[in-house]
Amino acid sequence: xxxxxxxxxxxxxxxxxxxxxxxxxxxxxxxxxxxxxxxxxxxxxxxxxxxxxxxxxxxxxxxxxxxxxxxxxxxxxxxxxxxxxxxxxxxxxxxxxxxxxxxxxxxxxxxxxxxxxxxxxxxxxxxxxxxxxxxxxxxxxxxxxxxxxxxxxxxxxxxxxxxxxxxxxxxxxxxxxxxxxxxxxxxxxxxxxxxxxxxxxxxxxxxxxxxxxxxxxxxxxxxxxxxxxxxxxxxxxxxxxxxxxxxxxxxxxxxxxxxxxxxxxxxxxxxxxxxxxxxxxxxxxxxxxxxxxxxxxxxxxxxxxxxxxxxxxxxxxxxxxxxxxxxxxxxxxxxxxxxxxxxxxxxxxxxxxxxxxxxxxxxxxxxxxxxxxxxxxxxxxxxxxxxxxxxxxxxxxxxxxx
Amino acid sequence: xxxxxxxxxxxxxxxxxxxxxxxxxxxxxxxxxxxxxxxxxxxxxxxxxxxxxxxxxxxxxxxxxxxxxxxxxxxxxxxxxxxxxxxxxxxxxxxxxxxxxxxxxxxxxxxxxxxxxxxxxxxxxxxxxxxxxxxxxxxxxxxxxxxxxxxxxxxxxxxxxxxxxxxxxxxxxxxxxxxxxxxxxxxxxxxxxxxxxxxxxxxxxxxxxxxxxxxxxxxxxxxxxxxxxxxxxxxxxxxxxxxxxxxxxxxxxxxxxxxxxxxxxxxxxxxxxxxxxxxxxxxxxxxxxxx
Numbered sequence: 176x177x178x179x180x181x182x183x184x185x186x187x188x189x190x191x192x193x194x195x196x197x198x199x200x201x202x203x204x205x206x207x208x209x210x211x212x213x214x215x216x217x218x219x220x221x222x223x224x225x226x227x228x229x230x231x232x233x234x235x236x237x238x239x240x241x242x243x244x245x246x247x248x249x250x251x252x253x254x255x256x257x258x259x260x261x262x263x264x265x266x267x268x269x270x271x272x273x274x275x276x277x278x279x280x281x282x283x284x285x286x287x288x289x290x291x292x293x294x295x296x297x298x299x300x301x302x303x304x305x306x307x308x309x310x311x312x313x314x315x316x317x318x319x320x321x322x323x324x325x326x327x328x329x330x331x332x333x334x335x336x337x338x339x340x341x342x343x344x345x346x347x348x349x350x351x352x353x354x355x356x357x358x359x360x361x362x363x364x365x366x367x368x369x370x371x372x373x374x375x376x377x378x379x380x381x382x383x384x385x386x387x388x389x390x391x392x393x394x395x396x397x398x399x400x401x402x403x404x405x406x407x408x409x410x411x412x413x414x415x416x417x418x419x420x421x422x423x424x425x426x427x428x429x430x431x432x433x434x435x436x437x438x439x440x441x442x443x444x445x446x447x448x449x450x451x452x453x454x455x456x457x458x459x460x461x462x463x464x465x466x467x468x469x470x471x472x473x474x475x476x477x478x479x480x481x482x483x484x485x486x487x488x489x490x491x492x493x494x495x496x497x498x499x500x501x502x503x504x505x506x507x508x509x510x511x512x513x514x515x516x517x518x519x520x521x522x523x524x525x526x527x528x529x530x531x532x533x534x535x536x537x538x539x540x541x542x543x544x545x546x547x548x549x550x551x552x553x554x555x556x557x558x559x560x561x562x563x564x565x566x567x568x569x570x571x572x573x574x575x576x577x
Numbered sequence: 578x579x580x581x582x583x584x585x586x587x588x589x590x591x592x593x594x595x596x597x598x599x600x601x602x603x604x605x606x607x608x609x610x611x612x613x614x615x616x617x618x619x620x621x622x623x624x625x626x627x628x629x630x631x632x633x634x635x636x637x638x639x640x641x642x643x644x645x646x647x648x649x650x651x652x653x654x655x656x657x658x659x660x661x662x663x664x665x666x667x668x669x670x671x672x673x674x675x676x677x678x679x680x681x682x683x684x685x686x687x688x689x690x691x692x693x694x695x696x697x698x699x700x701x702x703x704x705x706x707x708x709x710x711x712x713x714x715x716x717x718x719x720x721x722x723x724x725x726x727x728x729x730x731x732x733x734x735x736x737x738x739x740x741x742x743x744x745x746x747x748x749x750x751x752x753x754x755x756x757x758x759x760x761x762x763x764x765x766x767x768x769x770x771x772x773x774x775x776x777x778x779x780x781x782x783x784x785x786x787x788x789x790x791x792x793x794x795x796x797x798x799x800x801x802x803x804x805x806x807x808x809x810x811x812x813x814x815x816x817x818x819x820x821x822x823x824x825x826x827x828x829x830x831x832x833x834x835x836x837x838x839x840x841x842x843x844x845x846x847x848x849x850x851x852x853x854x855x856x857x858x859x860x861x862x863x864x865x866x867x868x
Contacts (some may be wrong), residue, residue, distance in 0.1 A: 182853070217692070221701035222797060362844050390843035393803065395794065396593065398721065399838050418703065422795050430721030432712035452705060 180273040192446030207256035208245050208513070211276035212286035215293075218264025222418060224289035225310055226446055232257070232483045235505075237484065245505060248512040262288055266296040273297050274340065277304040283513045284504060291315050291365055294505035298326040307519050309500035311493050316368050319540060322459025327539045328520060329496040329531070333372040335546035336462055339438065341376040342459075343548050343560040344411065348382060353411050353436050355385045357404030359397070359424070360415035369415040369441065384407050384502060385498045394420050397426045404435075410572075411437040418443035421461075425453060429576040436572035445491035445556055446550060456551040463549025463558050465531055468566045477530040480524045491549060491556035592720070594831020595728035596786060598735050599824045601811035605662075606775045607645050609659030610755050612673050613663060613680040613776070618783050618808060619801025620691035621651055625784025626791035626800070633706055635789075639710050640792050641730065644785055651784035657778030663776060664769055682740025688801075695798035705795040727789040727829055730753045734785060735824050738778070742820055754800050755818045804865050810833060818862030826865060829853070 212232070215224040234256050239245050240295025244252035258280055262269035271290050275298070276282045285301060287294055287310040294313035301308040302325045309327045310515055314331050318326070331339075347353045358373070360366040366389070377384055385407040388400045397420065412435045414424050423441040428438065437460060444461025453459070467478035477498055481489045482512060487503060491493060504518075508526060511517040526535040526543070535543045548560040600622060607613045628650070629643040638646075657771035666679045709723035750771055753761035762768055786804070794800070811830055815822025830850055838848035856864055 177709055215701075217696060217701065217795075218799060221696075222579070222703050225701050254585070388842065391846065394843055394846075396589070396835075397843075398607070399589070399835075401841065402719070419797075422703065422705065426707070426710055427721060430710055430712055431719050448703060452703075453707075 178458075178473070178559065179497075205244065205251075205253050207254045208284070208508075209280065209282040210284045210286060211255050211258040211273070211280060211282035212296075213260050213269045213272050213288050215532050216261030217291055217296065220264040220288075220290050220293065223312065226448070226490055227493045228287075228289050228482065228497050229485070230489070231494060234481055234484050234500060235501040236423065238345075238480070239505065246509040248508070248548075250512070252414070255469075258282060262293070262294075266293060269293055270296050270300055273300045276303075277301075277306060284508075284515075287311070287313070294326070297321045298488040305515055305519075307504075307515060307522055309522075310501060311497040311500050314365065323539065325519060327500075327536050327541070329500055329534065330464065331491055331542070331544055331546040332540065333368045337372040337546070339378050339546035339548050339560050340373065341380050341382065344382055344413075344437070344439075345380040346560075347437065347569065347571055348380075355407070355409045356411040356413050357400075357407060357435075358384050358387045358413045358415070359389075359400050359404075359410030361392055361394075361417050361420055362387050363392045363417065365410075365417065365442070366415045373413070373415065390420065392417065392420075394423070396427075397424050398431050401428050401433055404430065404517040406435040410435050411543050412439065414438075414440040416440045416442060418446070422449065422452065425456070425459065434573065434575055438573055439548070442492075444551075447488040447490065450551050450554065450556070452456055454577035455554060457553070458550065458570055459543035460548055460550045460559070460569075461556075462492055463556055464492040465489075465543065465548040466491050466549070466556050466558060466566060467556065469532070469558070469564070471530060471532045472528070473530045489557050497531075499527075499531040499534060502529045503527045503534065528577065530539060531564060538542050581717045582839060584718045586832070586839050588715065588718070588720060588725075589839070590832030590835035591732075591828060592831070593725045593835055594729040594828035596789065596827075597807055597811050598827025599731040599782055599789075600626040600786040601808040601815070601827050602735055602738065602820065603779040603786070604808040605812045605815070605820065606751075606779040606782075608626045608750065609814060610775050611663075611667065611668070611772050612676045614677055614684065615779070616681065616684045617687040617691060617801075617805070618779070619805035620686075620688050620695075621655075621783040621789065621801075622787035622804050623695060623796070623798060623801040623806075624691060625651060625787030626796050627695060627704070627787075629788040629791045630704055630706060630796055631699075633708070634809045640706075640788065641726070644730070644788050645666045647784045647788045648781050652777040652781040656773050656782035658780075659773040659776040661849065662687075664773070666852055667772070670754070692798050695736075699796075699798065701797060703795040703797060708792045710788075712780070715858075717854065721793075723792045727792055731786060731789055734782070738782070739820055739824065745775065745846070747771075810850065813864055814854055814857055816867030819866045822864055822866035824825055829865075 212421055214229050215221045225519040239255050246252050260272055285306045286299055287308050290314050291313045294310040302323050309331045313328050318328055319381050338352050360370040386404055421440050439460040443463050445463055450456045467475055468501055507518045507521045511521050522536055526533055533543045534541050545561050547558050547564055549556040549558050552567055559569045604618045607615045622716045625647040628647050629640050630644045632638040633640050662683055667676055711722045713722040713725055730745055750766045811823055811826040815826025833849050833853050834846045837845050
């Protein structure tokens with residue numbers, strides 16, 4: 176710590192701004208801004224938490240503290256201190272710890288846990304104690320129905336996601352590139368919601384679904400479903416999947432010798448891990464939200480900083496939004512201080528510029544970011560749809576499995 | 578029924594069942610013989626899987642050849658664990674219930690230690706590799722080649738163990754202890770030694786299954802527990818301490834699950850397997866092949 180302080184003083188000694196910050200106080204004496212959260216370090220949620228949220232939290236903290244701390248309105252810069260535990264993917268553990276953070280530790284701000292179900296569980300507590308909570312990994316139509324004024328969702332929700340999926344498929348059908356869809360979904364809140372959103376859109380677009388199958392979370396063999404779709408002559412695999420079964424479906428499609436023109440899966444496809452696991456995964460499509468090629472100020476810098484700090488790339492869906500949620504908090508605290516009511520007012524009324532693009536909340540939902548579809552093409556997850564956000568054009572039929 | 582569907586169900590069922598049989602056999606050796614309900618059984622499977630993953634990805638060792646490492650290494654680990662931990666709590670002459678509850682606590686501890694060790698070494702990220710991930714055409718249907726190989730090896734190991742039990746002197750000692758612990762000891766069989774041996778073999782079977790599974794699924798430090806549960810179902814289905822029971826029980830469970838998936842939907846897989854278990858427990862509480 177003392178080493179850091181010396182380095183800090185050395186590097187900022189010449190800066191007038193820094194001198195103002197430190198006037199009368201040494202760095203170590205400034206009361207830190209306490210931010211609390213839980214993330215799953217163990218259990219089924221740990222995979223997603225360790226890819227999408229954890230690395231962005233620590234990256235942001237490092238960057239902010241390197242600048243001299245978080246700028247708090249009227250107080251100057253204060254270092255950011257995290258208080259966190261592993262919630263072991265258990266909802267009760269997370270809820271209990273958040274309650275402790277807010278009542279016992281009296282943290283200034285909280286960051287959300289990972290995943291839709293976890294956010295559901297914790298949002299109620301955050302609401303009770305009036306802590307704004309910006310969830311970058313919560314996707315559910317039900318969020319709108321619940322009255323949780325302190326909860327904010329950054330990602331496009333099931334409905335807009337399915338709108339994008341179907342928009343692209345309809346366009347491909349009009350070009351005569353596809354005709355029949357085989358639809359599989361994971362029998363879990365997330366999969367069911369996506370499925371319920373998909374059905375009306377598919378019907379409206381006049382797309383022909385030849386077979387629909389569900390499977391349980393943690394399924395160990397999807398080959399019966401894939402063989403069925405193949406036999407029914409489907410040329411689109413529409414998989415409303417979760418990470419482990421997403422990978423299983425991809426592996427097994429190749430193993431049962433099925434290479435449909437469009438292979439479109441949901442969660443996890445945008446992970447760099449997926450690309451590396453399948454030798455580029457060329458042609459596979461999935462839910463997208465971001466890539467380093469988007470024309471957004473700071474996007475490339477964010478990508479490079481993430482790779483430099485963690486030696487791994489951010490994912491191409493929610494990572495940038497996890498970082499964006501921190502940028503939003505940073506701006507709020509800089510402009511209104513740590514009064515959480517005022518932060519909420521600002522969240523409700525401001526459009527924020529982030530590495531994920533402009534974000535504006537209406538009733539807690541980010542209305543600026545549409546649902547998007549991406550496709551792995553030569554190592555990058557190109558955004559295909561909607562066209563206004565596209566960084567590439569669809570390659571259909573997809574190339575043979577690598 | 579169309580013939581391709583029948584092939585799909587039978588071959589698919591044997592593939593799943595072969596793997597269930599091997600992992601259940603290991604658990605049965607521990608539970609059936611020693612009354613050690615090793616809830617960390619699946620964690621050894623997870624460890625075996627990671628070991629194969631590391632050997633394959635770091636040095637390019639053929640996953641099947643890694644069985645020659647994971648098998649003996651886990652057998653050794655089993656012997657040491659038995660000597661250091663289980664032999665102490667399993668003091669002879671106590672009621673089986675006391676042994677069961679103590680060994681259960683010990684195994685729970687082991688489960689957490691192993692999971693967290695794996696977490697430290699390999700992190701929680703999904704890990705996996707492709708091996709023989711190619712289609713294999715067979716009687717008008719198509720199967721993943723790696724699953725066929727994995728199931729084949731699992732069945733071969735199970736049958737080899739069965740022959741070992743039937744033919745070898747040590748095998749006879751194990752069977753004698755299963756049938757009548759006191760009588761066997763009177764005949765001069767060293768209980769603690771055979772227990773250690775069985776514990777080691779049981780764990781080796783779990784780890785070898787893990788090595789095979791690493792060819793098929795993505796790994797996380799938490800993949801073990803569902804296999805422990807499945808193994809327990811198979812052991813109860815086939816009969817406690819019955820080796821043939823575990824083997825056939827595993828295959829039956831695999832067939833039932835696969836048939837339910839093909840004929841109905843994936844969602845009823847668990848309902849079907851627990852349904853069969855309940856039915857057997859009602860009709861024959863000691864298990865299909867239990868005495």
